[in-house]
Amino acid sequence: MFFQTWVSYILILFYFCVQNVNGTFKLQEVFRWSAVDYAYPDEYTRAQAIATQRFVPENNLPVGIEIWNDKLFVTVPRWRVGIPSTLNYISLHNLGTKSPRLIPYPDWQSNELANCESGLTTVYRIKADACDRLWVLDTGTFGIGNTTQNPCPYTLNVFDLSTNRRIRRYRFRPEDTNSNTFIANIAVDLGNSCDDAFAYMSDELGYGLIVYSWLENKSWRFNHGYFLPDPLAGDFNIGGLNFQWFEEGIFGLSLSPVLTSGERILYFSPLASNREFAVSTRVLQNSSKVENSYHEFIALPGRGPNGHVTAKVMSEEGIQLFNLIDRNAIGCWNSADPYHCTNIDIVDKDDTRLIFPSDIKIDNSGYVWVMSDKMSNFLLSSLDFDDINFRIFVAPLNVLIDNTKCNVRTHQ
């Protein structure tokens, strides 16, 4: 018995590196949907939208979340026809229903497809900051893969959450993108004041990292070999499907707390990769480093096989949480320890309810929010709309990392 356990431990370390968890399910499910629905002003308007295909329920896949006060934001990209609104929220005051309808944010008009002046066309990941601003990257695209059209340019939109007004719309420079560009992720870096703010955005298919300075209202682009996919890591097995995403480069981003030296570390990983990379924000914030900073980017040791990651976040204590999409799991790493697969753990896992955990966020009260959406089944096969397809979970960070290698107390 002892021998068997010991062997399986070694095997797990050898084959998976990230250990398996056998504990209880710590993430609590707060919302669940078979299909998402929207808060139309009345049922007649909703029926009209369905009849005219402005709303096609089974084409709506939620991909991103963010939490600010009593609002839980949910984004829905316009990959197919019938997505009535791309940036939405749910009120956390109203916990009476497990499947609330999405409310367009800030309103219906601001979510108009192909309205390049005042609308949002397709939004993936979003970020709220400590100055009550919501940073929203609009790709301006309609469609996915070879069906993609670009009715609008890439823009970074910033909303004032206290007034629900858009306070900035920045259009990317032509040099920030290329013909392959696909940017779906954003990290926001706040310095000593609300004006001292930067956004970092990953170009997954054009292989770049775009930096935006709020103060200067300017952007610049880094290129680096570490943004490319690993040719040996393009095979995926998720939700019963085998598929190849071998062109997918830099995707997940997370920022460390401010170090004593005054900078943060941006951690990033290509999607087709089992590796983590890092760079100082001191480098990223300096636009003249675009030309000569190759050696300032750092490659960290691998997570081991089945280590594909698309979403990550780091707490103020330096605990990184990330989705392990091959494993229907959420992983953790305490950045006080070296980045190494033996210091990586799984905080929670569920082979039914956590299929493709597409986004993960930590709110101001130390709660971790996770959404799962069966994204690969949606894209490569189809969803069963008699089943539950989308779920949002929550758990306190300290509960999640309890009894893992990432626990700060057991660490000291």
Ligand SMILES: *[C@@H]1O[C@H](CO)[C@@H](O)[C@H](O)[C@H]1NC(C)=O
């Ligand atoms: C797009 O790709 C899909 C799947 O690879 C293929 O079936 C379809 O024919 C392609 N469509 C166009 C317009 O190229």
Ligand SMILES: *[C@@H]1O[C@H](CO)[C@@H](O)[C@H](O)[C@H]1NC(C)=O
């Ligand atoms: C920022 O730049 C955009 C161009 O993309 C411009 O339209 C906008 O007025 C500028 N905003 C500020 C506050 O300078």
Ligand SMILES: *[C@@H]1O[C@H](CO)[C@@H](O)[C@H](O)[C@H]1NC(C)=O
């Ligand atoms: C920005 O980078 C350039 C080139 O490496 C360097 O000369 C300059 O001092 C840096 N600026 C700041 C503010 O660090």
